[in-house]
Amino acid sequence: xxxxxxxTELKACREIFGTDRFLTDxxxxxxxxxxxxxxxxxxxxxxxAANHDEIAALLRVCTExxxxxxxxxxxxNTTGASVPIAGGIxxxxxxxxxxxxxxxxxxxxxxxAGALNGDIQAAAAKHGLFWAPDPTSAGFSSVGGNLACSSGxxxxxxxxxxxxxxxGLRAITGTGTSIKTxxxxxxxxxxxDLTRLLIGSEGTLAVITEATLxxxxxxxxxxxxxxxxxxxxSAAEAVARLMGQPQIPSALEFMDGDAVMLAQQHQDxxxxxxxxxxxLIEADGAPDSIESAVRAISDAARGDxxxxxxxxxxxxxxxxxxxxxxxxxPALRKLAPKKVNEDxxxxxxxxxxxxxxxxELSRRHSIRIVNFGHAGNGNIxxxxxxxxxxxxxxxxxxxxxxxxxxLVLSLEGTISGEHGVGIDKRDYVGWEIDADTLALMRQLKxxxxxxSILNPGKxxxx
Amino acid sequence: xxxxxxxTELKACREIFGTDRFLTDxxxxxxxxxxxxxxxxxxxxxxxAANHDEIAALLRVCTExxxxxxxxxxxxNTTGASVPIAGGIxxxxxxxxxxxxxxxxxxxxxxxAGALNGDIQAAAAKHGLFWAPDPTSAGFSSVGGNLACSSGxxxxxxxxxxxxxxxGLRAITGTGTSIKTxxxxxxxxxxxDLTRLLIGSEGTLAVITEATLxxxxxxxxxxxxxxxxxxxxSAAEAVARLMGQPQIPSALEFMDGDAVMLAQQHQDxxxxxxxxxxxLIEADGAPDSIESAVRAISDAARGDxxxxxxxxxxxxxxxxxxxxxxxxxPALRKLAPKKVNEDxxxxxxxxxxxxxxxxELSRRHSIRIVNFGHAGNGNIxxxxxxxxxxxxxxxxxxxxxxxxxxLVLSLEGTISGEHGVGIDKRDYVGWEIDADTLALMRQLKxxxxxxSILNPGKxxxx
Numbered sequence: 001x002x003x004x005x006x007x008t009e010l011k012a013c014r015e016i017f018g019t020d021r022f023l024t025d026x027x028x029x030x031x032x033x034x035x036x037x038x039x040x041x042x043x044x045x046x047x048x049a050a051n052h053d054e055i056a057a058l059l060r061v062c063t064e065x066x067x068x069x070x071x072x073x074x075x076x077n078t079t080g081a082s083v084p085i086a087g088g089i090x091x092x093x094x095x096x097x098x099x100x101x102x103x104x105x106x107x108x109x110x111x112x113a114g115a116l117n118g119d120i121q122a123a124a125a126k127h128g129l130f131w132a133p134d135p136t137s138a139g140f141s142s143v144g145g146n147l148a149c150s151s152g153x154x155x156x157x158x159x160x161x162x163x164x165x166x167x168g169l170r171a172i173t174g175t176g177t178s179i180k181t182x183x184x185x186x187x188x189x190x191x192x193d194l195t196r197l198l199i200g201s202e203g204t205l206a207v208i209t210e211a212t213l214x215x216x217x218x219x220x221x222x223x224x225x226x227x228x229x230x231x232x233x234s235a236a237e238a239v240a241r242l243m244g245q246p247q248i249p250s251a252l253e254f255m256d257g258d259a260v261m262l263a264q265q266h267q268d269x270x271x272x273x274x275x276x277x278x279x280l281i282e283a284d285g286a287p288d289s290i291e292s293a294v295r296a297i298s299d300a301a302r303g304d305x306x307x308x309x310x311x312x313x314x315x316x317x318x319x320x321x322x323x324x325x326x327x328x329x330p331a332l333r334k335l336a337p338k339k340v341n342e343d344x345x346x347x348x349x350x351x352x353x354x355x356x357x358x359x360e361l362s363r364r365h366s367i368r369i370v371n372f373g374h375a376g377n378g379n380i381x382x383x384x385x386x387x388x389x390x391x392x393x394x395x396x397x398x399x400x401x402x403x404x405x406x407l408v409l410s411l412e413g414t415i416s417g418e419h420g421v422g423i424d425k426r427d428y429v430g431w432e433i434d435a436d437t438l439a440l441m442r443q444l445k446x447x448x449x450x451x452s453i454l455n456p457g458k459x460x461x462x
Numbered sequence: 463x464x465x466x467x468x469x470t471e472l473k474a475c476r477e478i479f480g481t482d483r484f485l486t487d488x489x490x491x492x493x494x495x496x497x498x499x500x501x502x503x504x505x506x507x508x509x510x511a512a513n514h515d516e517i518a519a520l521l522r523v524c525t526e527x528x529x530x531x532x533x534x535x536x537x538x539n540t541t542g543a544s545v546p547i548a549g550g551i552x553x554x555x556x557x558x559x560x561x562x563x564x565x566x567x568x569x570x571x572x573x574x575a576g577a578l579n580g581d582i583q584a585a586a587a588k589h590g591l592f593w594a595p596d597p598t599s600a601g602f603s604s605v606g607g608n609l610a611c612s613s614g615x616x617x618x619x620x621x622x623x624x625x626x627x628x629x630g631l632r633a634i635t636g637t638g639t640s641i642k643t644x645x646x647x648x649x650x651x652x653x654x655d656l657t658r659l660l661i662g663s664e665g666t667l668a669v670i671t672e673a674t675l676x677x678x679x680x681x682x683x684x685x686x687x688x689x690x691x692x693x694x695x696s697a698a699e700a701v702a703r704l705m706g707q708p709q710i711p712s713a714l715e716f717m718d719g720d721a722v723m724l725a726q727q728h729q730d731x732x733x734x735x736x737x738x739x740x741x742l743i744e745a746d747g748a749p750d751s752i753e754s755a756v757r758a759i760s761d762a763a764r765g766d767x768x769x770x771x772x773x774x775x776x777x778x779x780x781x782x783x784x785x786x787x788x789x790x791x792p793a794l795r796k797l798a799p800k801k802v803n804e805d806x807x808x809x810x811x812x813x814x815x816x817x818x819x820x821x822e823l824s825r826r827h828s829i830r831i832v833n834f835g836h837a838g839n840g841n842i843x844x845x846x847x848x849x850x851x852x853x854x855x856x857x858x859x860x861x862x863x864x865x866x867x868x869l870v871l872s873l874e875g876t877i878s879g880e881h882g883v884g885i886d887k888r889d890y891v892g893w894e895i896d897a898d899t900l901a902l903m904r905q906l907k908x909x910x911x912x913x914s915i916l917n918p919g920k921x922x923x924x
Contacts, residue, residue, distance in 0.1 A: 105702035105811035106840075128706065150651045161649060163658075164626060179899040185807040187623060187839040188876040189612045189662045190883060191895045191922070192903050196625075196658040200651045217708045240567035244590060246679045246748060286708060286758055292751035345647040347568040377649040378568075417649040425652070433653045437641040441654050443909045447902065460653070 005044050005067070005089075012061045013047065013089070021048040032090040035075035035082040036137075037424065043070070043084040047091045052170060052178070052209040058091065059207065060176035062453050070455045071207045073114060073142025076135075077149050078341070079422025081202045086456040091207065093144050099123050100210065107215040108167060108184060113144025113208045117151075120213065129215040132159035135418075144208050150200035152418035154251040157243075157376030158284075159216060161418065163199045170210035171198055174449030184212060197444075202420060203455040205448040219284035222250060223294050224318035226310045227301040228275040232256060234305020235277035236351035239375045241303060242281070243348060247296040251282035253325055254375035256355055262370060263324040266331035271324055272308045277355075279375060280325050328372060336368070336385035340397055344408040345379040345417030357407040358382060365400035367393070379417035405431060421459045430461045467506045467529070467551075474523040475509065475551070483510040494552040497537035497544040498599075499886065505532070505546040509553045514632060514640070514671040520553065521669065522638035524915050532917045533669045535576060535604025538597075539611050540803070541884025543664045548918040553669065555606050561585050562672065569677040570629060570646060575606025575670045579613075582675065591677040594621035597880075606670050612662035614880035616713040619705075619838030620746075621678060623880065625661045632672035633660055636911030646674060659906075664882060665917040667910040681746035684712060685756050686780035688772045689763045690737040694718060696767020697739035698813035701837045703765060704743070705810060709758040713744035715787055716837035718817055724832060725786040728793035733786055734770045739817075741837060742787050790834060798830070798847035802859055806870040807841040807879030819869045820844060827862035829855070841879035867893060883921045892923045 005013070005024070013022050023029065024045045034040040044067075049055050062069045068088030075082045084090050093114035100110040104127035109120060118139040120131050133146050134153035141151070147169070152161040159165070168182025181194035198206055229235040235254065242249055255263070257276040264271055271278060281301065283293040294311060301309055312318035332339055346354050355371060362369040373380040382404060386393045405415050405428050415428050430438060441460055448454070467475070467486070475484050485491065486507045496502040506529075511517050524531045530550030537544045546552050555576035562572040566589035571582060580601040582593050595608050596615035603613070609631070614623040621627070630644025643656035660668055691697040697716065704711055717725070719738040726733055733740060743763065745755040756773060763771055774780035794801055808816050817833060824831040835842040844866060848855045867877050867890050877890050892900060903922055910916070 103809065103811060104706065105699075106809040107705060108809065152649055156649060160626075163655065164622075173902065177898050177902070179902055180896055181899065183807075183876040183894075184809050184874040185840050185876055185879065187614055187618060187807050187836070187841050187879040189878050189880060190876050190887070190891055191900070192663055192667070192906060193625065193658045193661065194899070194902070196655045199655065201654055205654070217706050217710070219708045237567075243569060244566060244679050246681045246746075247751070248679070284708075286754060288757065289709070289751045289754035292748060292754070295750065296748055345645075345649050347565065347570065347646050349565060349567040374649070378647050379649050412646040414645040414647055414650040414652050416651050417647065418651060420651045421653075429652055432645075434642055436639050437643065437656070438653070440635065440639070440641055440909065441656070444654060444906065447905045447909060 009061070009065050009067060013045065013058065016054050016057045017047050032072065032092060033084060035080060036078045037080040037083065037422065039080040039083045039423065041083050041085045042087065043090040044087055045089045047089055048095050049091060049093055050095055055091065055207055055209055056172050056176050056178055059172050059174065062089065063175050063451050066451050066453060068453050068456050071203045073145030074140055076137035076141040076145065077420065077422060079420050079424040081149060081420055081422035081458055083423065085423065093142065096209065104129060108212060109215055110210065110212045111143055112210055113142065115143050117141050117143060117146055124215050125218060128218050130218045131213050131215055132156065132165045133162045143211055147199050147208055147211060148201065148203050149420045154253060154374055157252050157374060158248045158250045163196050165214045166195055166199060167212040167214050169195050169198055169208050171206040171208045173206045174451060174454045179206065182212065186214060200420070202422065202459045204445060204459045205454065221287050221290050222282050222284040223290055224312040224321050225281040225294065225297060225301065226321040227279040227281065227306060228272050228308040229277045230274065230305040230307055231276035232355040233352040234303065235279055236348065238279060238301050238303055239348050239351065241300040242297060243376055245296055245300050247283065247293045249281045249297055249376060250284040251280065252374065252376035253280040254373055254380065255325065255328065256371040259328055259370045259372045260324060262331045262335065263327040267323060267327040269320060269324040269327065275307060278324065280322060332370060332383060332385065336387065338386050338388040340384040340386065340401065342382040342404060343379060343417050343419040344382055344404070344413055344415055345377060346408060346411045346413030348378045350411040350413065351375065351378060353411055354380065354408065358404065361400055361403050361407065365396045367396055367400045377417060423458060426459065426461050471523070471527050471529060475507065475520065478516050478519045479509050494534065494554060495546060497542060498540045499542040499545065499884065501542040501545045501885065503545050503547045504549065505552040506549055507551045509551055510557050511553060511555055512557055517553065517669055517671055518634050518638050518640055521634050521636065524551065525637050525913050528913050528915060530915050530918050533665045535607030536602055538599035538603040538607060539882065539884060541882050541886040543611060543882055543884035543920055545885065547885065555604065558671065566591060570674055571677055572672065572674045573605055574672055575604060577605050579603050579605060579608055586677050587680060590680050592680045593675050593677055594618065594627045595624045605673055609661050609670055609673060610663065610665050611882045616715060616836055619714050619836060620710045620712045625658050627676045628657055628661060629674040629676050631657050631660055631670050633668040633670045635668045636913060636916045641668065644674065648676060662882065664884065664921045666907060666921045667916065681712070683749050683752050684744050684746040685752055686774040686783050687743040687756070687759060687763065688783040689741045689743065689768060690734050690770040691739045692736065692767040692769055693738035694817040695814040696765065697741055698810065700741060700763050700765055701813065702810050703762040704759060705838050707758055707762050709745065709755045711743045711759055711838060712746040713742065714836065714838035715742040716835055716842065717787065717790065718833040721790055721832045721834045722786060724793045724797065725789040729785060729789040731782060731786040731789065737769060740786065742784060794832060794845060794847065798849065800848050800850040802846040802848065802863065804844040804866060805841060805879050805881040806844055806866065806875055806877055807839060808870060808873045808875030810840045812873040812875065813837065813840060815873055816842065816870065820866065823862055823865050823869065827858045829858055829862045839879060885920060888920065888923050
């Protein structure tokens, strides 16, 4: 446990926030000490920022007194990225949730970083627009958090992740210096691209305070298809075909045979016997072009190993097709009180090797592994199921996880496709990124945050 | 004129390249001293790299002896970005033009940086794929050059620029350190995004030696439309409508009234009388969906101020519709021996204010200004026409240019949408980017290139 803030430090912070927006009571601090990783650490204080300038002032105080600062949105990340493991101050941006401006003709929305993804979607929808990132948490996660983690989601297969859908940022570095990145147009090549450097940096380089988001026209209709394959290889070949034709699916979700079986046990959704891999596919577009999109996607889905291809004719049928995917999470929870959910990604053509390799690791470590995820990006959620009361099994999980990451890297994959590094994967980053490149990243961190006060202990290995 | 290389320096370089790939004859050097900006500066030597390791070795020599190094592809940029104004060594990557691997199922191609954009397109086309960046120079410009400048082109409106279409890079910093950025998947959040930091940095941070490019499925058919409007305001409103519906055009080119008139004088392509602004629009897709795409685009193009909307029924007709756009460059050349071609961008809804403002500046400075460009990105090529033998006029051009940039920035635009900074716009960068953000960029440059040997004098203002 780190020490309390000194009276000088407290005084400086309260000059910025008053007493009602700078809390030090342990009960208040505890509420801001965890995130969806279920890890927890106690900060010395929680600051509720109302605007950009307050954050700049706070960062100058933190720099002067070398106080660690962890910025957070709604703490929905799963990797411990917003857990204040070095203590210090948690800065919450939840009250900075204003939409500053929406310009539908420019497909642009400007907001404070604490605005919820869901509020952005609602504001954009009024003009027939949407913002692409759609993490599961979209309804209650903040734009700032989405940007800090470069959130994706199922739609990323067609529309990209946070990194692909931001025009510019306002942010404050570790020294309290305000910067402005990017521009208000979809093209711009003046200066270095700091926007994307900050996106995905998990608050270790700067605190994002405002963002200009790129909006996209909302497709009027979506259609759902479900394709059952004999084995993973046939499904992976179908994924490559689906991604190789111009009618890119707006979602392309994968479930392996074990995942299908589990879901079926939980709730029968009519997946045929002998299904070794399932694809759930969504097409979107205008009413008068959706049929041809569905045709193109159906053609691409057909091929060796296809057992059944179903297209939903109504939204009720679509829901029925999605039900096996949706039954999966409760089924997994029921089966294993603790699941380690990784989110590795490999090139699409390596998916069969990945799933085969995971099967082998499952047998070697006696750990049940269930796989599903965003197939179009090769981004697979690898779920290692365990009983947390079984110490031996928890040890096996760790050993298995090591082998999973080694397998993924041997297939030219990445250890995190969308969840990020946080604390959970920090020690594995050096397996993926070579020492010289990592050293350069550390030097960049030094430039942005010379005192190392921003979210210490995250993203880069120590 | 800088001094010659010392005998120690020469020896060190010749140990890497031999004598036949390290040239110091002024005649040889001159050929590598200019680019498409028509500026020229003499380097002391030209090195022809054959592989990554040679470049790393050369950079270590350059660092040790503080020799400036300007890397270049084919020198097609228009801003002086590859002109070696500090002398030193020009490193040409033209012989590093191998395609290392193509994996159509992963929509990925790996190549050396000297590979031509056109060769990438040809290799990709065999598998029904393409790489999005399509600058005018595509046939003979290199991938490395495209990345250094973050090239766009007409297709960027739908498919993005270089920055949006790269998975990862191999590069060498100013100290000769090899780094590897990004990954082989379309999603990845491990470490900081160095890929996009290098893209558009004009060789000032590192020399890109290899790239993994993201390919896209090639649409089977394209259709061309031409819409003539009464005035720029009506056309800009149509652009906002076109960009606000899901069937994004694959090209959306704009010409102002003066540009239309000039093109018509050069070659009549039947644009109706009274046209104040013209849009050339392309739709792409599959054969069975193209009609509905054309319908959606036509609907969006229609509105107040539309004079005529024509759709090409054949490729000959499409060519005829494009002819006014294509007649423009020769028409401009004929009219004015010197044209200053800027490539500013503003948010789409500000286009009318931009064109009106440019008209006013044209009158105030007595400089004819003709505007056309990539309307969907708000990216307008502003052509200031002048007679280079008229010193007064050349002075007026400079004053006018200042006012153009001020106008663009007042409309929340950027002074360069796709051509980049190079030498030409270096002195204006500080108008767009605030001092603190610029200072941070300079510190980042220091990390990558502590001796400031990489392409000195480019991108950032001195």
